[in-house]
Amino acid sequence: MDRQGAQQNLDMPASMLGSDVNTAAIYLSLFYRLRGRAAEAKKLLGALIVESCEILEDDELRNDQFALENLVKLFTAADDVENATALAVSMRKVNPQESIRTDTVSPVESREFPEPKLPDIQSSNRSCGQCLETIPHHEEFSFCRFCLDSFCVRCLKMIKTDNAAVDIRGDEVVCRSTHDWFSVPPLNKILHTGQMLFGDLDVRDFVEWKNGIKRQWDAERKKPSKV
Ligand SMILES: [Zn+2]
Ligand SMILES: [Zn+2]
Structure with a gap:
């Protein structure tokens, strides 16, 4: 974050940090x-991804949802669908229709900062960018790689046929059949604090993951520009 950005944030309650990321x-x-x-893309993405990681590292858990939500968009903007999908799935509430097999013991480790419990992170449920309805926890949804927004199964069908030119607010819908989407399946596994799910079964340590992407993107933003 630059000086000016840091200055602006002084007026903002810590719980809201990250909600103002541009x-x-x-x-x-x-x-x-x-x-x-x-x-230019990598430099800017690097700065924004590192900034989001830093918000996750403060001792305020309430602002983490903004940082994580921004990271889903940032990975999508970076064409890193693997990380965008894993994060978006891990932030869903567990699928109520799935009979869940899980470890009974929640691993408790003390870290230097409190870790988010990803499936509990969102203060409101994700809603569809077109019909604005809450996306049910048992349904997959699609995330547009251009709009950086979520769409329910029904709306995506309409978008793909370009029959969704106007949404329920009467606004023109930006998403088009020429766009491209990736699917975010339901969360079919219970995740404990500090865990993240890749694919169906691959549970990873959230802090290690976060440290890895922060290192990677910190290097990208510091790469000297070619002249
Ligand atoms: Zn919808
Ligand atoms: Zn779109």
Whole structure:
């Protein structure tokens, strides 16, 4: 975060930090990548991803949802669908229709900062960017790689046929059949604090994952620009 950014945040309650991350900057990074301006995209993505990781590292858990939500968009903008999907799935509430097999013991380790419990992180349930209805926990949804927004199964069908030009608010819908989406399946496994799910079964340590992506993107943002 730059000096000015740090200054602005002084006026903001710690629980809200990250809610003011400039959404326009996330879309700008996507625009750079789609235009083939890879170096600029990586520099900006690096700065925004590191900033989101730093918000996760403070001792305020309430602002983590903004940082995590932004990270789903940032990984999508970076064309890193594996991390975007894993994070989006891990932030879902567990699928009520799945008979859950799980370890009974919740691993408790003391870390230098409190860790989020990902499936409990969102203060409100994810809603569809078109019909605005809550997406049921047992249904998969689609995340648009261009709109950086979530769409329910029914709306995606309409979008794909371009029959969804107007949403229930009467606003024009931005998502189009020419866009591209990835699927976010239901969360079919109970996750404990500090855990994250990759694929169906691969439970990983959230802090190790976060440290890894922070290192990777810190290096990207520090790469000297070619002249
Ligand atoms: Zn919908
Ligand atoms: Zn779209």
